[in-house]
Amino acid sequence: MGDFECKLVSEQSREIEPNMEAVLKPILIIVAVLVVLLALAAGLIWVERRLLGLWQDRYGPNRAGPFGLLQVLADMVKILTKEDWIPPFSDKWVFVIAPTIIMFTVLVSFAVVPFAPGIFIADLNIGLLFILGMSSLGVYSVALGGWSSAAKYSLIGAVRAAAQMVSYEIYMGLSVMGVVMLAGSFNLREIVDAQQNLWFVIPQFPGFIVFVIAGLAETRRLPFDLPEAENELVAGFHTEYSGMKFGMFFVGEYLGIVLISALTVILFLGGWHGPVLPPVIWFFLKTFVFIILFILFRATFPRPRYDQLMSFGWKVMLPISLLNLVVLGGIVLAGGF
Incomplete structure (x- = not known):
């Protein structure tokens, strides 16, 4: 491969790198936002049930896992199998x-x-x-x-x-x-x-x-x-x-x-x-x-x-x-x- 071809390939690779970054960055942000949101929704269900139990002077979920943390997972399995x-x-x-x-x-x-x-x-x-x-x-x-x-x-x-x-x-x-x-x-x-x-x-x-x-x-x-x-x-x-x-x-x-x-x-x-x-x-x-x-x-x-x-x-x-x-x-x- 001659000097001209090597120079052309290197210039093309430099152009591809920022283009790939422009494509991958929004995809990674979208995936991260979706994961965080779904985790928040699942965690919020547990937090709400625990807080309602505290404010209403009752236990709330406390059987599935420590502090009832696995209760949300149990509910998800129940919904999926309905x-x-x-x-x-x-x-x-x-x-x-x-x-x-x-x-x-x-x-x-x-x-x-x-x-x-x-x-x-x-x-x-x-x-x-x-x-x-x-x-x-x-x-x-x-x-x-x-x-x-x-x-x-x-x-x-x-x-x-x-x-x-x-x-x-x-x-x-x-x-x-x-x-x-x-x-x-x-x-x-x-x-x-x-x-x-x-x-x-x-x-x-x-x-x-x-x-x-x-x-x-x-x-x-x-x-x-x-x-x-x-x-x-x-x-x-x-x-x-x-x-x-x-x-x-x-x-x-x-x-x-x-x-x-x-x-x-x-x-x-x-x-x-x-x-x-x-x-x-x-x-x-x-x-x-x-x-x-x-x-x-x-x-x-x-x-x-x-x-x-x-x-x-x-x-x-x-x-x-x-x-x-x-x-x-x-x-x-x-x-x-």
């Missing part, structure tokens, strides 16, 4: 597809979540709108799952869930508009960077409260779990589901808790900003605190009637959201921030 049953009068294709929609929308939403500087899958300029759009698509999973089951309890739960989630998404969208005004961007990374000196929870405390409440309603957690209220609807929209299909709804709910907690940290609590510790540690610490808060809400608040829930949203949450937006808009126009 009969994958499809109701005979159901719309079979829709019944099967519905659980995958909620898993897809939640996992895709994490693609635009910045966990630390440089640790994200996609840096979209409309990242916040992307997450709100994906959460809206999650309504179809619940609605289609309940409708396709051909069961009255499932259908009532689906109608409740669709009405609740669509209603509270309005207040969630209004609550984050204040953050967009302060940051001047829909990019989640830029929103975090804008909070280096002042966390947005201080000037946007009403928006913060509205967002947390709307997040609870979005994930259908107590006191907003009316779509699957056991004493009224057996199990609501997923009454007819079993096996892995039920497991996908279950895991999707817990991943939704992680997503809302992470989004709260990004929008109002400075994201990964904090002293001494590495940024990624700060991000996960703040997110974990909000996850614990979600569990505390479940252990603390009673379940209201459905009409009370909807009335609270339209008569209390909506006026507060609009008033907060108008006041903040006036302050921003006056040069207050």
Whole structure:
């Protein structure tokens, strides 16, 4: 091989190396994020059961492994070995597809979540709108799952869930508009960077409260779990589901808790900003605190009637959201921030 050929090969190899890095880096980040999220969902189930046992003065899971750590694994084995049953009068294709929609929308939403500087899958300029759009698509999973089951309890739960989630998404969208005004961007990374000196929870405390409440309603957690209220609807929209299909709804709910907690940290609590510790540690610490808060809400608040829930949203949450937006808009126009 001559000098010219050797030089040509070396130049081509130098061009391939950065190209390979550009391809492998996002793949590795995607795999790492998926592994971390699924591990978080599994760990969160154990943490919730242990904390509920502590707060309710009972033991909680303590038989399978030390401190009941293997209970989640036992539950996974149980779900995997359950009969994958499809109701005979159901719309079979829709019944099967519905659980995958909620898993897809939640996992895709994490693609635009910045966990630390440089640790994200996609840096979209409309990242916040992307997450709100994906959460809206999650309504179809619940609605289609309940409708396709051909069961009255499932259908009532689906109608409740669709009405609740669509209603509270309005207040969630209004609550984050204040953050967009302060940051001047829909990019989640830029929103975090804008909070280096002042966390947005201080000037946007009403928006913060509205967002947390709307997040609870979005994930259908107590006191907003009316779509699957056991004493009224057996199990609501997923009454007819079993096996892995039920497991996908279950895991999707817990991943939704992680997503809302992470989004709260990004929008109002400075994201990964904090002293001494590495940024990624700060991000996960703040997110974990909000996850614990979600569990505390479940252990603390009673379940209201459905009409009370909807009335609270339209008569209390909506006026507060609009008033907060108008006041903040006036302050921003006056040069207050």
